[in-house]
């Protein structure tokens with residue numbers, strides 16, 4: 001048997017196996033159970049979150065006749081009757097899937113809708129699924145509108161779009177709209193885990209974690225990446241190989257870099273930057289990942305325990321959160337975002353990346369000697385767990401929560417001009 005890609009092989013065939021869209025599934029099931037069916041549905045959401053899958057399941061629900069051939073509309077399609085099997089196999093004449101991106105002209109739409117006037121050949125409902133509906137021309141929308149206004153009772157429309165803003169209001173207002181959510185990396189990873197178990201392919205959980213983040217909210221993209229990883233890793237999906245395949249860096253390297261910047265170890269930081277390039281990692285990707293690391297550090301500083309998906313790097317993130325001030329994290333994050341925006345204008349990616357490092361070093365808070373985290377003078381660090389003060393807040397005479405291990409400035413420094421910076 002030829003190899004079937006995972007996204008197809010593991011496409012859910014009933015509501016119960018849909019991952020991550022509980023709110024939509026619950027509403028649809030309720031409508032089916034109560035027999036309160038709308039004649040047009042609109043599914044919105046990014047690619048690969050389950051719009052087509054949901055539409056096929058809904059078509060089965062509407063047309064399932066049950067194993068004994070006597071069933072009616074149901075929220076639990078049997079999967080065995082002729083209608084269920086035909087829809088699963090893509091040969092059900094009364095379930096019509098159209099990609100509006102390629103069939104967008106008014107003639108095609110008119111023809112299609114003319115056929116909607118005829119009763120279904122061998123089914124309860126004729127279901128039209130129009131994918132990427134926002135791509136239809138204005139005339140095609142108008143042609144559709146008439147049918148949407150007064151559809152024959154045996155016709156159901158399921159419209160899907162990644163861009164609901166481009167769908168005319170007149171169409172939107174005639175549809176029951178469902179917004180499909182982006183998949184959380186944790187949901188994608190756990191689905192991958194269960195697929196790999198059933199497929200009997202060994203995979204490191206950390207490798208699946210990296211893949212699930214690279215999926216950027218799309219289950220289909222995630223499963224395509226998993227396919228690719230299985231081929232790339234020749235059977236055993238490991239973190240190391242997945243990182244090599246995606247060209248993403250070891251998160252430890254970014255933690256190392258953050259530490260080097262924090263401690264003013266400029267030479268080591270630049271050496272590491274060069275090595276990142278030699279490893280074939282894109283600097284643009286590295287900047288993005290680094291900003292994402294800063295984001296996590298900032299969250300951990302404010303709400304310890306709120307970061308749950310950091311896997312093995314959590315411990316280091318916690319350590320960095322304790323070693324940096326919230327202001328430093330904010331500044332570094334800003335510098336990284338700016339570096340990403342500047343990347344196109346930088347002489348080259350290496351220059352763009354290293355300038356970000358140098359900028360972080362240049363803007364390190366005053367009062368810290370290079371190579372040391374011990375303040376030379378003034379400005380004791382606020383206690384790390386304490387609420388951060390706004391940067392612009394006036395400095396109180398006596399900082400309220402100086403950590404015990406750092407001597408406050410009035411202990412050994414003469415009370416002179418507070419703006420007398422480093423020497």
Ligand SMILES: [Zn+2]
Nearest residue numbers: 064078081084
């Ligand atoms: Zn059935």
